[in-house]
Amino acid sequence: MGDVRAGMLLVATPGLLDPNFADTVVLLLDVDADGALGVVINRPSAVPVSEVLDPWAESCAEPEVLFRGGPVSPEGALAVALLRDADAAPVGFREIDGAGGRIGLLDLDTPVELVADTLAELRIFAGYAGWGAAQLAAEIEEGSWYVVQGELPDAFGEDPSQLKREVLRRQPGDLAWLSTRPLDPGLN
Template structure:
């Protein structure tokens, strides 16, 4: 299993019972000695982006809804984007350290016209997941999270329903077996 660092995925293990994170996949955006910050990739809301951030409604990837990024600062928003391979870095874009260079954050105060056309994908998250210093490391050690490499398509799936299983399924060895666990283990 890999070390938790920006650009990696946290995949909730069956041992993680917190309803905020059960069966989630979290993209880590920042990890340092002070803690970690990420967004939950597989919790779309029913709220269209255009209703909350009208200018960004036509730029976001399908489905064009806000995603529940996590339980912290749910009144705020983070935008994760994927740059087109041949484009220069637009104003307002900051690459996520450790991720492939094209994946990063977009400042939502940036005028849309400065980034529109330079992105292969954009997703907006209401809130985020956060951990204090050494908290995430403790949760990983206790078996609450698998830490695995991220792929850009994980962030921008049209239907994230099976993301948890698909991410586990592509992992090597015994970790892939976890993708077949039933939702209710008592039915096994």
Template sequence: MTGTQVSAGMLLVATPVLLDPNFADSVVLLLDADGDGALGVVINRPSGVPVSQVLDGWGEVVDEPETLFVGGPVSPEGALAVGLLRPGSEEPAGFRPIVGRLGLIDLDAPVEELDPALEGMRIFAGYAGWAAGQLEVEIDEGSWYVVPAEVPDVFRHDPAGLWRDVLRRQPGELAWTSTRPLDPELN
């Protein structure tokens, strides 16, 4: 979907030609995109490491699975949290809007102040980042499809089928990509 506006809240879906193990079959939620570059988190890679094991107090706030997600190869020792405000909730301190009710959560903010305002939350170890113009080049080269996100994409209990499901709901030929075999040469 070249030509689709790259902006915060959109999804980058890895195309079959993207073989980098950090991103093969990944779905990335863009958290920020402007003339200086882009930043996002891979939303379909749970790590298996319980959040409660590394971030005291947040384990009971995050959605199932209650594990850290591998957000990307940049700063994997750091954590970014994405949250969804409950309808009608005021923005609590420690919440920075991305788009609509979706926003970044400051993990240094008191859990007890944020938890009541949140409908969903996910924590990512690391992130994906692109310098100015880099993402646009990768899109033009055919490495990424840019598609609209839906809130449930970010907070799925079972993210294993997310890549196929996101593509399946797209219009036209893009939906066909969701049925490709793992090795097209075997087809």
């Protein structure tokens, strides 16, 4: 997976029919020889963060709900944070390699008052997506994913329903055309 690295996005292709990932955008958090880990960033749930992790609710980006991060460990929570200043990383923050220093994982056991002033954005995910060694490379090879560069605001947008279209639209060449593809092209 030479060109696939943390901080990049996986955008589901129309051929990816697995209900866990159809029409998703995944932010890769970690990629190495043992596999890859990421979170689906465009699937909000109906569960307000205040019902599950109340101290963090005020720090979360709109909509202030848990996001369904993936099918692995859906009872657990991961927090992705965007710092105001890359040079002021708080305790409990681990930068996502290759993502510019401002975006990373935040340990939810860290007291909110120690980090709240350092956060520009925060999003909490229930579960995550994981791939074993060579599994993601095989899925990319078979055409299940477009691999594109992520941008800092991608994980924190107010309207996640438009994220896939926005990410594709900013790509060069043929990928930009796919942003206008209807869900069911047979209806055209």
